[in-house]
Amino acid sequence: MLNKLFNTTLLFSSLICVVLNAQTENLLTSISNEMEHFNEVATTTKQNEHYQPYIISVFEGKELEKLGILNLKEALTLVPGVDMATDNANTQTPIFRGSNPLASGQSKLFIDGILVNNVFFDAYSEYLSFPVEMIKRVEVVRGPGSKVDGINAYAGSINVITYAEDFKGFESNDKIVFKYGSYNYKMGGFIKTYKTDNLKIFIDFYYQKDDKKLPAGPDGLSQGVFGANNISLSKSGDAPLWLKEYSIGLNLTYKDFFLKARTLEHTQGSAYGINLALPQDSDRMKLPSQYLELGYNKKINNFKIDIKAGIKYDAFNSKSKLIPNDLNISGVIFQDGGYGEHFAAQRTIYQSSYLKYSGIAQHTITAGYRFIKEQTIDMSSKLSNRLTGDVALVDYTDTLAFFNKDAKRYTYIFSLQDEFQLSRTVSFIYGFNYEQTSYKDAGFEPKMSMVYQVDAQNIFKAIYSRSHRNSSWQEMFTMNNLARVGTTSLNPEKVDTIEFAYIKKISSDSYLQSNIFYLLNKDQIYNSSADPKYRNVVDTDIYGFEFEYKGYISSADQLYFNYSYTTGKSYIADENKNKSLPNIANHLLKGYYIYNLNTSLSLNGVAKYVGSKDRVSGDTREKVKDYLTIDSSLQYKNQKYNYTLSLSIKNMFDTKVTFPSPPNTYVQDYEQERRSFYIAFKKEF
């Protein structure tokens, strides 16, 4: 009997132990799953950026709104080592660490992971006006960054994450936004999400316009771009830099499938004239951009599959007065001036497949390919009669095309990468891209990086990477043009990058980041008004350092600032000599300060200093002057009704800001916005 009782007790105790152990196991599993979930969110949202093997700065959309930042362009000017440049078409381009200002494609822009650089210029200036209220986060990687997606970033990559991004527990609110300001700026937009268990539909929309005109001139005629006999026809005046655009974005997720689509209809004034003659107010350039991507993501045991296919359309569409009245070209007099309509539409089709395998202890291996086909699908070229000077347009599409209408390029990229976690404190990523194109190949490009986390507060990184930029359509296929002559014999621009970084995590919310970099650029593509043909003519060695701090002075505020120093030399093959880097600000100092007067009201300031810039070889003008701009904003957030009202004043001391004009074009540099005012209203639901 006693034995039976003992056995029963033993069995019961064992059962309790089993149940308790099972409960503990479940709890530990649940904790592990939570940790993995937050790790995934932190990695995707770059919250753990400091532990990743690249140099990155992240700006939250809501923080940017607080600062009165209007759009993506203004956000990018806060990034360490990033300056802005423009050209006669006002194709504005962020310059990363002294990268080639003529090569727009040295940086890449991704919207929700989709590359949106246009094929024509390889630029993304049409997206720089993307309103900040549509942006959840901007992640800017300086240097080539990750190789996994097969896309070469060269000098830097910008990832704009919209509110389509969604994680359990971090859903975004629907909202409407209206803005009004200087230059008769008007903007309206909304964000809307519809969600069921398996389906999520996200839509964003905005419309914006302004009537911006800025003083410019004397224009390029003063420098003899149409011959000495036409110099007297040169004009000064207001350059049409107005904007009119709308965009609709759609993100649809169903189980493991997704669809991402956007149409952007961007129209802007003709700026400084594609032929360097000051255009009329109504002259315009359209840069539409549309994309559609379908994808499938699936995690199966130790495998993660990522398959995408997409189509992208972009175009260059200019309609403007190209030359002034009474211009005389080789005896042909254009009494009423000369007009032109140029149109080139490009289609890109791509498909990529990547497989990530984490079944080997301490290793995560990613392999895959990306195939891209870029093609011009439509082109037309109409000009006033070149033989008679008659103003009526003549179709020169077949006889004197401005562009090769059969332009086409195939690109194949294969990538392999291993992420090796040697220990809890040391990890390596190494791998390569191999790329072939239907023109000059970039070939094999390795990348290696190491992250050493000494402890929770101190992190070191070392990165080596080789990357390239393929020539843009403009550089390869432009023809019959005074300012630009393309050739398909160009080599890709190449860069070897070496970077070291140290990060001090002062607390969960404050850090110091410092890094040094050395960039060896080969075969940089340039042209000039004296020799408009694009050529691989410059090598540059660029080095410098960047320092970044984010933290606070008191519990009521937030302080961010960065300083970057960039220098180096360029070797110009034609002249067989070394020169200092032209058009590069050696010193950049930027920062912002947010003071929370209470939980509803904040007073904020943004300061940016851009140092002076040397001119290009042979340009005898004085250096481009340095400048300091100060912006200020006041934001009120009503917690009860969930609306926000912001007032901002930009360039409050009315500083003259100029971006360099190339020699023998506009005499004066391209002047930018002076003091301006904006008001924004946002309501979340």
Add this chain to the structure above:
Amino acid sequence: MIFATLVHSHNYDQLLLKAQASIFPKIVLLDKKLNEKLVDGKIIYTIAYEEEDYFTAQEIAKYMKINFKENFDKYNYKVNLIKFSNLSYDMNTTVIYALNSNENIQKVANIAKKKGIITFSYDINNLKNGLLFSLMLEKTTVLYLNKENLDNEKIDFIDSLLQMVNFID
């Protein structure tokens, strides 16, 4: 004068707050002596805050309510929001989760040590001042534990948890 009456708050990383609010309550359940710490049969989860952080403390409590509903596993629980200045040796609580404070972390540590209360900290730096656990979003999510502060006969976590954490001396 008007500004003197207004309050402002510390800066908090929303993702980190949510991660801690999701994971810390589950850690509590791994204490083998949890039953001795219950107050009226409930886990009392105290969030200690400075006056200016009341809104943040409220948000955490709301998030926990959505996340855990009424129970941490089989235990009923209650979230108490208490200003650092109101913490005392007389209080009855199972857990203290400390938000940021410039002056009161040592006070939390002293109370916790004497009474065998499990402590969590938003800021990892507070572990050096005597708090027990913190969590950081590093390359992976890392749970930190100050081993010295574990030396309390009223606290006894299961070994499997101790194998998961990173120790800070």
